[in-house]
Amino acid sequence: MPTCIALIVAGGSGQRFGAERPKQYLDLAGKPVLRRTVEAFLSHPQVGGVRVVIDPAWREGYDAAVAGLGLPDPVAGGASRQDSVRNGLEALAADDAPDLVLIHDAARPLIDAPTIGAVIAALGQNPGAIAAVRVADTLKRGDGDGAITGTVDRDGLWRAQTPQGFRFTAILEAHRAAAGLSLTDDAAVAERAGLTVALVPSKEDNFKVTTPDDLTRATRAVMSSLWDVRTGSGFDVHRFTEGDFVTLCGLRVPHNHGLEGHSDADVGLHALTDAILGALAAGDIGSHFPPTDPRWRGADSAKFLRHAADLVTERGGVIAHADVTIICERPKVGPHRAAMAERIAQILGIEVGRVSVKATTTEQLGFTGRGEGIAAQAVATIRLPG
DSSP: OOOEEEEEEEOOOOTTTTOSSOGGGSEETTEEHHHHHHHHHHTOTTOOEEEEEEOGGGHHHHHHHTTTSOOOOOEEOOSSHHHHHHHHHHHHHHSOOOSEEEEEETTOTTOOHHHHHHHHHHTTTOSEEEEEEEOOSOEEEEOTTSOEEEEEOOTTOEEEEEEEEEEHHHHHHHHHHTTTOOOSSHHHHHHHTTOOEEEEEOOTTSOOOOSHHHHHHHHHHHHHHOOEEEEEEEEEEEEEESOSEEEETTEEEEOSSEEOOSSOOOHHHHHHHHHHHHHHTOOOHHHHSOTTOGGGTTOOTHHHHHHHHHHHHHTTOEEEEEEEEEEOSSSOOGGGHHHHHHHHHHHHTSOGGGEEEEEEOOTTOHHHHTTSEEEEEEEEEEEEOO
């Protein structure tokens, strides 16, 4: 079987989108756009690896977006998309050059496995092949004043998408020969070199996220596939002990007592971890991290919550909402609520608008009312593929 590498082009600034960050680093239903794109290729059995081309100024955003995926170092992009692709191809050539390369826009996160496979299959008979969609709308030509000057015959017209696949050596030579030109895509580079490029029927969902409306459309598409909506609840309690702080929802909060526990005794994160595990029907925190195991003595409970979130990701799902209620007389949670929500969102890898942290008392009733400890309850909503 020929070796195949996906080259993801993520060097754009996203100026047309108008956000503070390039669109490839924005959230799409709980994951960065770039991560969804990369995962689509990493999960394909015929793709042996992924290399990403980025703007080095956004290296921190890139690292966060692909954390844990085991990718090689990214390639620095150029002044134009064409330059960036050529840089990526040269980087692949300097390593162990593949037989085939799939060049794909980072901002097309909804690419599906059948289309990837079809493009690869077409390279068995052609030096190039691209995903494309037949033009269905009537096309009009207009003048500078916005008036129609004619109707364009749409017979034989296609809208080019990505991935655009090529036999590696041929496209590398074509890009080298086209350096300095301004060609609109890699198929145009191949055409200029006299390479035959096949058209592979693709899907409308494989659109490029260019505007905020596109991101909304992509979010709806992802969420519509995650129709198995589940809710889980969790509860935890820890008694006070000697100390000068308590850990709540990932934050150290000054107090005249500590909390007794095998790990850091973070009742908020423990309850939320159990809520997510419950939604997955995956046991409870004790079955994943036994309190008798010395590895978890004094452990940061963020590890437990991240593990639960990773289980959702492994199932192809997303965390839609997390709600934590801290129950105690002291310390006061109100001044720390916003920071707690931000920390939980960071651990789960979701928007802070999907996290709620509240606090209440028991009106001095029960063990929390007597100041003997702190309790927490949590509810989590997840969405899984049906």
